[in-house]
Amino acid sequence: MNWILQALNGFSLGALLFLLASGFTLTFGLLRVVSMAHGMYYLLGGYIGLSVVWFTGNFWLALLAGGSSIAILNYFVNRYLIRRTGENHLAQVLLTVGVVLILADIALTIWGGDSLSLPPPAFARGPIELPGNIFYPKYRFLLIVFGAIIGAVLWIFYRKTQIGAIVRAGVEDREMVNAMGINIDRLFTLVFALAAFLAGMSGVAGGAFLSLYPGAEWEILVLALVVVIVGGLGSLEGAMVGSVIVGLVDAYARWLLPEFSHFAVFAPMAVLLLFRPQGLFGKEA
Amino acid sequence: MAKSDSLLTVNDIHTYYGDSYVLQGLSLEVASGQIATLLGRNGMGKTTLIRSVAGLTPPRRGTISFKGKSLAGYAPYRISQLGLALVPQGRRIFSALTVRENLLVPTSKLAGRKGQGNGQRGRWNLTTVMEEFPQLAERAAQSGGSLSGGEQQMLAIGRALMANPDLILMDEPSEGLAPVLVTQFGEIMQSIREQGHSILLVEQNFGLAMDVADYVYVITSGRIAYHATPKELEEETEVLDQHLGI
Numbered sequence: 001m002n003w004i005l006q007a008l009n010g011f012s013l014g015a016l017l018f019l020l021a022s023g024f025t026l027t028f029g030l031l032r033v034v035s036m037a038h039g040m041y042y043l044l045g046g047y048i049g050l051s052v053v054w055f056t057g058n059f060w061l062a063l064l065a066g067g068s069s070i071a072i073l074n075y076f077v078n079r080y081l082i083r084r085t086g087e088n089h090l091a092q093v094l095l096t097v098g099v100v101l102i103l104a105d106i107a108l109t110i111w112g113g114d115s116l117s118l119p120p121p122a123f124a125r126g127p128i129e130l131p132g133n134i135f136y137p138k139y140r141f142l143l144i145v146f147g148a149i150i151g152a153v154l155w156i157f158y159r160k161t162q163i164g165a166i167v168r169a170g171v172e173d174r175e176m177v178n179a180m181g182i183n184i185d186r187l188f189t190l191v192f193a194l195a196a197f198l199a200g201m202s203g204v205a206g207g208a209f210l211s212l213y214p215g216a217e218w219e220i221l222v223l224a225l226v227v228v229i230v231g232g233l234g235s236l237e238g239a240m241v242g243s244v245i246v247g248l249v250d251a252y253a254r255w256l257l258p259e260f261s262h263f264a265v266f267a268p269m270a271v272l273l274l275f276r277p278q279g280l281f282g283k284e285a
Numbered sequence: 286m287a288k289s290d291s292l293l294t295v296n297d298i299h300t301y302y303g304d305s306y307v308l309q310g311l312s313l314e315v316a317s318g319q320i321a322t323l324l325g326r327n328g329m330g331k332t333t334l335i336r337s338v339a340g341l342t343p344p345r346r347g348t349i350s351f352k353g354k355s356l357a358g359y360a361p362y363r364i365s366q367l368g369l370a371l372v373p374q375g376r377r378i379f380s381a382l383t384v385r386e387n388l389l390v391p392t393s394k395l396a397g398r399k400g401q402g403n404g405q406r407g408r409w410n411l412t413t414v415m416e417e418f419p420q421l422a423e424r425a426a427q428s429g430g431s432l433s434g435g436e437q438q439m440l441a442i443g444r445a446l447m448a449n450p451d452l453i454l455m456d457e458p459s460e461g462l463a464p465v466l467v468t469q470f471g472e473i474m475q476s477i478r479e480q481g482h483s484i485l486l487v488e489q490n491f492g493l494a495m496d497v498a499d500y501v502y503v504i505t506s507g508r509i510a511y512h513a514t515p516k517e518l519e520e521e522t523e524v525l526d527q528h529l530g531i
């Protein structure tokens with residue numbers, strides 16, 4: 001029984017990580033921007049969603065508000081800060097770390113230093129009974145379903161639609177797409193906004209089972225980085241598989257090797273990097 | 286060439302890459318319904334001219350007008366939307382996309398095409414392009430990167446046609462192709478012209494250029510050194526020898 005419960009724990013953490021890492025990996029791969037702000041986007045999105053729940057009691061509105069406020073914030077961070085760094089990845093890292101420090105301080109002033117939990121919506125409270133007499137928190141189960149749906153939608157958009165093909169074409173040769181009549185810069189700005197939206201939204205979703213507190217931005221960023229590195233930079237499929245792997249490793253390690261659980265997710269990453277430095281789905285450099 | 290039927294007019298343009306001064310007062314015209322060919326040795330500025338017209342490396346001075354409209358300050362995508370398509374040097378196929386996806390990129394609603402005309406609008410679509418290039422139909426679901434050089438060149442031309450452009454800029458389409466294929470591409474270009482598209486063709490293959498051209502320009506060091514009909518150029522042994530090494 002416990003095996004299955006831990007698998008569910010792994011999948012639900014994986015679903016959350018996917019929401020965050022899918023946008024992260026797209027940002028890396030499409031725009032070649034190395035942004036360390038994604039963890040902070042998660043936390044800030046969660047905090048904003050929390051306030052929306054406090055004021056309105058509406059969880060869906062919280063998801064929307066957390067996502068869109070981060071998308072707007074990201075637009076300004078990108079437009080007025082990141083764009084100045086050009087192709088200088090080191091500058092991007094330093095700059096976005098600076099942004100995180102500033103935002104973290106602002107968040108501390110507004111939401112304080114305590115660990116805050118976002119109440120799940122009423123329909124998602126309590127346990128759900130799964131086949132085989134398994135009782136599992138309904139919210140975490142629904143999160144798995146939600147993550148799978150978002151994953152499927154993103155995959156279909158990216159792999160099966162014409163606009164998705166144009167985005168992929170732009171990754172390969174931005175100039176040619178431009179010369180074919182498409183305002184590729186605007187399209188990429190939209191994709192970037194979508195990535196930030198997902199990050200903000202994942203904070204709201206995650207706040208309802210991991211809780212929100214100062215420092216959570218780095219913890220979740222590290223997990224998202226592991227997902228992206230395991231899956232392969234810029235690969236959506238990689239983010240899917242990587243999220244599930246990291247989620248499962250984390251869940252089983254907490255159960256079987258509790259004293260090592262903090263390091264457990266790095267072990268498969270280190271092994272993988274030895275044999276496939278580009279990650280599972282990454283292209284060879 | 287009468288001024289009135291000029292589709293593309295390049296007037297005294299000066300184009301730079303940073304400090305490097307490449308096009309030094311170049312002028313030429315492409316008449317509607319014709320193939321104009323630009324001949325010249327390596328490094329003379331042919332690709333730079335194509336990039337200037339497409340808006341990828343806009344000139345610092347001089348004017349380019351297309352269908353009577355000045356292109357100054359236009360981004361590449363807006364120039365393309367006016368009815369101009371590019372078959373770039375080296376083909377630049379999207380290797381991770383399928384052949385079909387490659388062909389569909391220019392047809393996106395995102396590339397809202399205004400201002401095309403010549404009564405040719407909508408002549409080219411997936412079906413007609415694949416009829417013209419049956420090899421592409423066979424490989425429709427394969428990735429662009431898996432095609433042979435000749436097939437990639439067909440795809441690059443097919444992709445340009447999908448936009449139903451008035452003018453196609455072709456940069457050395459015969460580069461690296463077997464001689465049989467070069468002949469085939471000559472025929473393809475003539476057939477494209479017959480269907481109402483004009484072409485500005487950059488070539489190093491003298492035979493191909495002379496076969497298909499209505500008018501020929503010879504470029505040396507960023508300037509037009511000579512221009513004439515192919516017939517007239519054939520007589521000019523001195524020009525041929527000095528600028529083209531023939």
Ligand SMILES: Nc1ncnc2c1ncn2[C@@H]1O[C@H](COP(=O)(O)OP(=O)(O)O)[C@@H](O)[C@H]1O
Nearest residue numbers: 302305307325326327328329330331332333334
């Ligand atoms: N991106 C670039 N940056 C700097 N110089 C360039 C660049 N591209 C081409 N050049 C230079 O401009 C000149 C003309 O190049 P190009 O237009 O490609 O010639 P062609 O197509 O006739 O072979 C060459 O001297 C080349 O070295």
Ligand SMILES: [Mg+2]
Nearest residue numbers: 331332333374
């Ligand atoms: Mg060239």
